[in-house]
Amino acid sequence: MFLYHGTNIKFYQVKIIKPNRTLDFGVGFYTTSDKTQAADWAKVVVKRANTGRSFLNIYEFDEKSIEKL
Numbered sequence: 001m002f003l004y005h006g007t008n009i010k011f012y013q014v015k016i017i018k019p020n021r022t023l024d025f026g027v028g029f030y031t032t033s034d035k036t037q038a039a040d041w042a043k044v045v046v047k048r049a050n051t052g053r054s055f056l057n058i059y060e061f062d063e064k065s066i067e068k069l
Helices: 033-048 064-069
Strands: 003-009 056-059
Touching: 003 033, 033 056
Parallel strands: none
Antiparallel strands: 003 056
């Protein structure tokens, strides 16, 4: 399964940090299986922050590994 993360910041490693605001679902790293949704979200973040450019990170997730989480 592929998961997508839309953002305005280029990064190469996921690092979960303490947020400076209350997020909808709490602390975490949000992904979606919907590529279009993530790409659209990246554009929203760029517009909100008025900085950066949109990036779409793509992760391949082995569904069998969920038992190890």
